[in-house]
Amino acid sequence: MTLAAPHKKAKALKSGSRRPAKELCSECGLCDTYYIHYVKEACAFIHQQVAELEAQAHGRSRDLDSSNELYFGVHQDMMAAKKKQPIEGAQWTGIVSTIACEMLTQGFVEGVVCVQNSQDDRFQPAPILARTCEEILAAKVNKPTLSPNLSVLEEIENSGMKRLLVIGVGCQIQALRAVEKQLGLEKLYILGTPCVDNVSRAGLQKFLETTSKSPETVVHYEFMQDFRVHFKHENGSIEKVPFFGLNTKELKDVFAPSCMSCFDYVNSLADLVVGYMGAPFGWQWIMVRNETGREMLDLVQDQLDTQPVMSSGDRKAAVQQSIPAYDKGVTLPMWAAKMMGLVIEKIGPKGLEYARFSIDSHFTRNYLYLKRNYPEKLEAHVPEYAKRIVNQYELPEK
Ligand code: FAD
Ligand code: SF4
Ligand code: SF4
Numbered sequence: 001m002t003l004a005a006p007h008k009k010a011k012a013l014k015s016g017s018r019r020p021a022k023e024l025c026s027e028c029g030l031c032d033t034y035y036i037h038y039v040k041e042a043c044a045f046i047h048q049q050v051a052e053l054e055a056q057a058h059g060r061s062r063d064l065d066s067s068n069e070l071y072f073g074v075h076q077d078m079m080a081a082k083k084k085q086p087i088e089g090a091q092w093t094g095i096v097s098t099i100a101c102e103m104l105t106q107g108f109v110e111g112v113v114c115v116q117n118s119q120d121d122r123f124q125p126a127p128i129l130a131r132t133c134e135e136i137l138a139a140k141v142n143k144p145t146l147s148p149n150l151s152v153l154e155e156i157e158n159s160g161m162k163r164l165l166v167i168g169v170g171c172q173i174q175a176l177r178a179v180e181k182q183l184g185l186e187k188l189y190i191l192g193t194p195c196v197d198n199v200s201r202a203g204l205q206k207f208l209e210t211t212s213k214s215p216e217t218v219v220h221y222e223f224m225q226d227f228r229v230h231f232k233h234e235n236g237s238i239e240k241v242p243f244f245g246l247n248t249k250e251l252k253d254v255f256a257p258s259c260m261s262c263f264d265y266v267n268s269l270a271d272l273v274v275g276y277m278g279a280p281f282g283w284q285w286i287m288v289r290n291e292t293g294r295e296m297l298d299l300v301q302d303q304l305d306t307q308p309v310m311s312s313g314d315r316k317a318a319v320q321q322s323i324p325a326y327d328k329g330v331t332l333p334m335w336a337a338k339m340m341g342l343v344i345e346k347i348g349p350k351g352l353e354y355a356r357f358s359i360d361s362h363f364t365r366n367y368l369y370l371k372r373n374y375p376e377k378l379e380a381h382v383p384e385y386a387k388r389i390v391n392q393y394e395l396p397e398k
Contacts, residue, residue: 007182010037012154021045024374026171026198026258029127029148035179042178044171045258050268050383053177057190057269058290062385070385071356072278073268077288080279080351081306090140091220092284095274095300096167097140099191101133102299103165109189111156113166114139115147122219123204129155139167141220145201146256150175153183162186169195170264177269189292192270194277196362197223198259210250211241225281225354227341242341248325260369261377263386265359272296278309278355285309285355313349315357320393322361327368327396363389368396 012033019025020036024045031039041047054061054074062069069075087094100112111129116139118124125147130136149172156164164185166176173192180188199207208215217233223243224230231239267273272286272293279285288294349357367390370378382390 007034007037010034023257024261027146027148028172028175029150030175032148032151033154035153038179042175044174048381053269071359072266075287075289078309079286079306080283080309081286081304082283091142095284097136098300099296100136109163109165110161111164112136113152115143115149117143127152145204146198165189167191170267173269190270192267192273194266194275196265197255199254200256203254207254210247226345260366263383277358278352309352311352313353315349315353319360323364364393
């Protein structure tokens with residue numbers, strides 16, 4: 001006799017115990033539940049299967065010969081948008097929280113997986129299955145740390161919920177897609193954000209202390225399209241630090257090994273993606289991947305100002321130059337970094353070209369990291385689209 005739900009017999013790992021993906025684990029939360037039963041198939045770091053899961057989620061995998069799909073994945077529409085009335089304290093204008101609240105209050109879903117912070121630490125993630133709009137709004141703003149969002153999966157099955165929205169980043173969503181059919185849902189909606197350079201809580205502390213003048217008062221930060229990191233402080237002031245002035249030697253080991261090995265920057269498997277990097281400064285960037293994503297966006301369309309996406313500049317030389325600079329851990333003096341930032345901001349890549357700049361820089365860095373540290377994983381772990389992107393550049397031999 002075969003068991004209908006064999007995972008229910010599996011045992012979740014205790015917190016702190018070593019995960020099957022070992023040091024590459026991004027703490028997505030799957031192994032905190034009995035769905036660990038599927039980990040060898042589902043984990044993004046054990047079994048890379050983006051193309052197969054794209055076909056399952058969107059009806060086809062991306063067209064590698066289309067330059068937009070090569071970079072941004074399967075999509076039917078893309079735009080820049082911002083809320084007419086932004087949500088105070090959201091990461092950007094709060095489009096993600098607004099969609100989630102509308103889906104819940106209009107009865108499209110019974111619950112929303114999102115991540116609040118712990119009571120005593122604004123950056124310590126605390127995933128929840130939200131059942132009210134207040135709980136969703138309490139999850140607004142990025143927790144810029146690895147977050148075990150999928151740790152609430154058991155609660156979903158046990159609650160008997162049939163219609164669910166999950167908000168998450170790429171590695172969480174790959175594992176979720178892989179176990180989607182085991183969740184017993186009638187309808188799953190997935191609202192994703194792009195994600196890159198994530199860190200453990202300890203890594204975040206080091207980043208803040210190395211980069212900000214007042215690490216203890218930072219409320220949130222973002223790597224912005226003006227080539228500066230913007231730190232927002234408790235008193236509302238904004239501190240701007242040029243990318244090129246970052247202490248790359250110190251920061252090299254800050255990012256989690258999972259994130260140094262990640263090639264799903266744009267959250268390829270979500271139905272709808274909301275980020276910022278493909279939009280003009282101050283706007284958010286929306287990608288509708290399939291009909292489910294369209295349904296979600298339609299719910300808030302009248303609350304948004306929108307404009308078409310644009311693209312200008314040429315990223316290629318800047319990316320090629322950044323490869324050895326990052327590799328050698330070069331840090332420019334602050335005056336030179338500011339100057340370089342200003343020049344690049346004036347003449348550099350904008351809109352979709354900025355998004356390509358960021359993808360190229362991270363994919364080349366991550367490819368080298370994987371090649372040096374996990375050469376045996378390189379071939380299977382790097383998706384075909386990422387190989388094509390990396391192959392545009394000359395990389396150091398070793
Ligand atoms: P809000 O309404 O403030 O809602 C934010 C939502 O994010 C909440 O629902 C919360 O549950 C969820 N969330 C917060 N932290 C996490 C986490 N650690 N894991 C999973 N879910 C989380 N966009 C880009 O275009 N380029 C980037 O390089 C980029 N890097 C990112 C890195 C991280 C670690 C994260 C979490 C997001 C990143 N984003 C990036 C997305 C972007 O910063 C915004 O989150 C997005 O535009 C939504 O803004 P909002 O105001 O609509 O969100
Ligand atoms: Fe488990 Fe997720 Fe870690 Fe993979 S990344 S080992 S699925 S917790
Ligand atoms: Fe996961 Fe990739 Fe984000 Fe790291 S960078 S948290 S691996 S999606």
